Amino acid sequence: MKRLNVAAAAIALLCASHEYIHAQAPINSKSSWQMQPVSIQTRWAKNVNPQNVLPEYPRPQMVRNQWQNLNGLWQYTITPKDAAMPTQFEGQILVPFPLESALSGVKKPLQPTQRLWYKRTITKPDITGDKRVLLHFGAVDWQATVYINGKEIGGHTGGYQNFSFDITDALQDGDNELEVSVFDPTDQGINPHGKQVLNPQNIMYTASSGIWQTVWMETVPAAYINNIRITPDIDKGNLKLEVITAGKEREYSVEAVASNGKKVKGKPNTQLLLPVPNARLWSPDQPYLYNLNVKLLYKGKVVDTIGSYFGMRKIEVKKDEKGMERIFLNNKYTYNLGVLDQGFWPEGLYTAPTDEALKFDIMAIRNMGYNTIRKHIKLEPARWYYHADKAGMLVWQDMVTCANDKAEAKNEFEKENKENIAQLYNYPSIVTWVLFNEGWARYDQQRLTEWMKQTDPSRIVNGHTGENYDRGAPEDSKKWASSDLTDIHDYPGPGIPPALPGKARVLGEWGGVRVPTLKHQWNDMEGWGYIQVPASAFKAKYDSMVKSLKSLEEKGLSGSIYTEPFDVETEENGMMTYDREVIKIADEDLRKIHSQILKQAESYAAAPGVFQAKVADTANPDLQYATLLQQFHNGKKDPEFVRDLTLMAVRLKDDKSVPDLSAAYINSMSDPFTFRNMTFINRFTRSTKDPGFNILFKNQQKAGELIGDDNVRNKIKSVVFNDEIKAYVSGPDANPDWNELEKKIVPKYGSPGEEILLNAKAIHYINHKDWNNFVPAASTLIDKYRKSVSSGMLNDFAWAVFENVSDTSLLRSALLWSKYSLEDEQVPMMMDTYANLLHKLGNQQEAIKWEQKAVEGDPRETVFKDTLEKMKKGEKTWN
Template identity: 55%
Template sequence: MNLSKTASVCFLSALLGQGLMAQTNWQVQPATIKTRWAKEVSPTNALPEYPRPQMVRENWQNLNGLWNYTITPKDAATPSGYQGQILVPYPLESALSGVKKPLQPSENLWYKRTFTKPVLKDGEHLLLHFGAVDWQATVYVNGKETGSHSGGYQAFSQDITNALKDGENEIVVKVFDPTSEGIGPHGKQVLNPANIYYTPTSGIWQTVWLETVPADYIAGLDITPDIDKGILNVKINAPAGTNVELIASDAGTEVSKIKGKAGTPLKLPVKNAKLWSPANPFLYDLTVKLTKGGKTVDQVKSYFGMRKIAIQKDEKGVDRIFLNNHAYFNLGTLDQGFWPDGLYTAPTDNALKFDIEAIKAMGFNTIRKHIKIEPARWYYHADKLGILVWQDFVNPNQGLPEGAKAEYEKETKETLEQLHNHPAITTWVIFNEKWGAFDQQRITEWVKATDPSRIVNGHSGEMLYVNEQLRSPSPNAWVSADMTDVHSYPDPMNAPAEPGKARVLGEFGGIGVFIPDHQWNSSSAWGYIQEKAAGLATKYTIMNQHLKLLEAEGLSGSIYTQPFDVEGEQNGLLTYDREVIKIPFEQMRKIHSQLNPDLGTIPEVTAKNADLTDPGEVYSKMLQDYINGRRDPDFLFKMAMMAQQAGDKNGANMAGGAYITTLQAPYTPEQLALILQFTSSTKDKGFGVLQEQLQSQNAKLEKRPVTVKLMNIVFRDVIDPALQKSGDTPDWNAIANSVKPYGEPGEEIFLRAKTVYTFNKQDWTNYASVANTYLEKYGQNIPEQERNMFQQAINNSKNQ
């Protein structure tokens, strides 16, 4: 589909919308690393592209750009003033938003901007569209509530016509996002990220836009190809009493057309269809006209691909994944869609497209889009470039609090409707590794019945093997699904054979390789196994040779973890900033060619090849420079990072501590994160800096991890030595006095230490009082199981 004309119109419209809000006080906030596209972002060009390529109208206005924002307590009234400006649609927590602040479950985030009412004629309506807002959004236009929506990943629209006034109009959006503490699906976002969890995204994170539509208009399309019958099944959502005309074309030449009533199923002939595949991702253009009384009252441009996905038997009777009636090995990788500068939001459309291009250039033909729903333009690029997509649903809150199941099903239903028309999506993935899983059979059968045009991976990694040890046994695994799926780290293995199901390896690999100067979190190089850059290609080649052997045994697809590093995980084939490729593209394509021989057109992408020098060798030279007296801050910082990667803990603490002494307030968030990492004693300069963070109203670090760090240090430096010295008769009054200089972390760790000590000693006389105080003040900070254990002991102690 050719969107060049539309794109130019959209860009002009975007500029007009931005001009009303143009300001000069926005700037990208500091980040450890950024992508090459971050420098292209500004308030006048924040994602200006048309946001919905499968249903294009030209009469629209982009509302991305600078909005006013403020954060208030959750129960506070509509604010009268705002704290500053935020660049929409980049998340509040991201560097590109210009804010980079966390949103707490006890808070609301507010947005405000103005726009000029367009001229509306002949009963036209004005629709306000949101690509996605995480998690719950309530919208007000000129002070009137126009609607609300829950769901952090689904697009929603509101007809705001009746709330408009002539001239300048005001939009206010209230956002509540409790992330992992709420009932909504949140993916891998958590409030205190660690290892497999990442920085949250709150608020508006996809394009906001206005669209003028006629009195009777096309509200939606539902298109499903059937290559066996040579037809495209189409249903148009439009008012009763209207008619539709569908015209399919190939490069401007009409292929077929059909007329019918809106809302009724139509069959558009597509004879001798050019089939869509990763090797040849052919798309037909589709024009949809809405007519009433013989006149065209609305028209949208769309596209479609003719392709079929199914489980069928090969010539040996083995159940495999078939694409267009041919066995097709799904050679994939696990793409999580995170960005160091934009978090959930790619800096630019070219950046969004780059990820798919890079994965194709590596020689993959499949992407498993992992626990995230992307903007519509990502799926458009997947359709255009040609890549199979296994689309994960975003799992429910794993604790399944009351309301979580219903919210999950509501959001999943919206996702199925929203993404249905994309030919690239061939597979729905329901629950990842049983996270929040419930009603397995019913949910799987519901998804299959809702969309029989795709195959369903009912429960990816329902059986999880790590180093050949089964971590997650499951009775009745993969019930009603189209495939059996295991996760196996690090080395590949086959899933069990079951009649009528393809066998797939839903995740494997996870080889951690750190690349200096391209790390989000320099304290972590997490992977299921660690490998030096020089050894990665050999290890990866051997893994793929085993995949080929498993294919001969019946394996039908595999998903490697992962294409890009993500925050503390450095097991990507490209670094998080998309700058360094750890195995050259050409070499990867050669490795993959045994399982994906027909690559089609290879996208042109650029990245530096990794330096294969042994990191230990680099660090050894730095250590000698340190011995010789070098102490400049940049050198100390890099030395601390390299020492960690080389496994020299003492050297890392030495260099990190020396680096901290060179720093002066005000500290950047990145400097504070490093201070948190390398502070290990109450005597360290960093300890005082972290204490100040806890007392600051504008702290640049999450306070709970800081508190826990200081608690551990106080215990190690002050409390534990006193306990060791006192034997069986600790002087708790003296210990209480000794921790007073350390404020609340000192008090919390003192109460915890005394509670645990008296519990373990079964000293019920002293236990009840201190445990009650501890639970009253700090019980919300400890796991529920432990809290219940302490409370039960209190109850029992009364009977002693």
């Protein structure tokens, strides 16, 4: 082996080993922290220790020696959004785990009306020699304000970007109080929030509010290296390097030396060229990384040093020898065989429990025989990309979806996109930026795609993945305007997008095969997938799907992204379970299947000890159902046995046994107020006589904290309707006495009973076309329970009045309902309803304006265009 010079050897030691000298912040040893209950957890959760939380240096491309990790136990409290800074705190939270996570020790949702506060003590470091103290945050979701000793020192908006403050001048000698306030409306604001929602459902998951990446301090000189920007050029054999400095620049210079012995000197904040002749190229098969040492000098004397690294690689789209547009890596066609990785953890949500866990996900995916990860609508901590760089994983990096179509949301989306690209620019693993997904809040696609390409010409840009899922897309010529790729989604698929000049063809999502794995489910009653097969059939099914994929590759497909590597909450499409314990097809079989497309897939096997998982049991436990049911009737009533038997009865559609089994389990619960038990109660409560009904009805707030207020209230309403109202409104001749029903239901069931009664009353009048009674009934429902009435129902009510009523006062009520629906959700159909009501009420100009919006929102809907023309001519749009 060629001997490195002393300088290069030092760099290799610093960058390759990543064994840094640092000080862990002191932690209160008398803490009461413990992980909150969670339905399943990964093997790494038990290794989380408040004294040593994610201790690794968080920024592998900007390594310094003098730093202090501030992860650990902080104080926290939750206040109304506009309340003053609190003087008392309600408990401890383990940073950097999100408030809603089990590992935070809190596991509470943060409401859009609330503010989350953090507090801890920090000690002023030694700053002799004019040193400065920087306070770094990996990420805080979404809007953070930072205080030192009660004085505001700065703020940051954006849930996925790192940010820093120079806090030197705010520090006093000895101990200092560090406080952080966080506002995070999750899916109720203008903030890009990914797949986080306040009320989790299929394809959307539990929110992650507050600090969710490492917090740390470091001391730096008065002038220091603030960042670097590196761009490899394998054709010219050099690395473009810009060293960005903070502080004074005059009489300063920079020097960079790579582990190949080559160096470059120059001025800071200018582009330098570091020679990399005969470069060892970075690729999935040989992920070679060069170590890089960067120094800032003042009059020739070193004042600051960082350790970093880079990879030499090139990504582009060009024609292969058959004239097909393909994805080329390092001037060689490389099929991107990937998965849709969402980056969620059962106990940590957005935050992996340990760095080993973070690395495991990437290595597990590679071990399955994939060479690509599409990081789906989330940015990860810097160490995730470092592990991807080291593993040779190609990464398609999604932008985090724009929240809605408001101008403020678009501005925030674009601001954060700019920060995202700047933050992730240096990682060789990232080869593709993904702008829009399936038309979600899509706008100005061509402009933004071109902006992205101009901002970073060194990567491929996927302007719109899953265009076929965007029902409001314009004509074919603009579907992938200025994008480097044509991209469709096809479930289960596979499929192939059209061939367009200059664009490679990729399948941005496909698969989604659900294989439920008993005892390894987030919620064993609400599992979901696009299609479902038993474990025994999955290998053959997947192999046949990959054979179809291979035929599409031969026709010109350059990449495919399978949904997905790991189950996520109720979404059970993963190759592995959410707890990372079970793989549903043996990894060696997966590599062999993938070698049909990617010949080298079989060589991607993980080193011994890196990957560990059980292979899914292909036996069918349901074959024992009759025997197990007889054991129940003979007196076997162990709670877990009864619970499993209930779910088995559901799978086998033994509807006759389900009520007795579910009631037996609910009656055996020692504590119904766990997420697992409450979801069971919610699922199997069908009557006011069921044992779960009283638990839900008498403990609505407590139940709502576990499974969502809407879920609890909707369950109570549906049960009351079925038991107390349905019989009176069924059939064409039904004529209920609403006053008597009100006397019977409202005193007994309170506001949920009143709401469902009013709802039933309004629907009854619609069904009987009794418009004079319908409008007052609907108005009472909407006035009293506005927040519970969906935008869709408001729109349906308004449209029914528009089509059937001429009375001006009734039309004005419907116009108000339509306005409410638009306040909740601006979609073309609702704009059309509002416009038609305005037109019928004689407000022609305002009607035309709103109908024009409907046309622009869905250009392919000819009805909107015809309606607009009638409005412009002053013609009636109703019969």
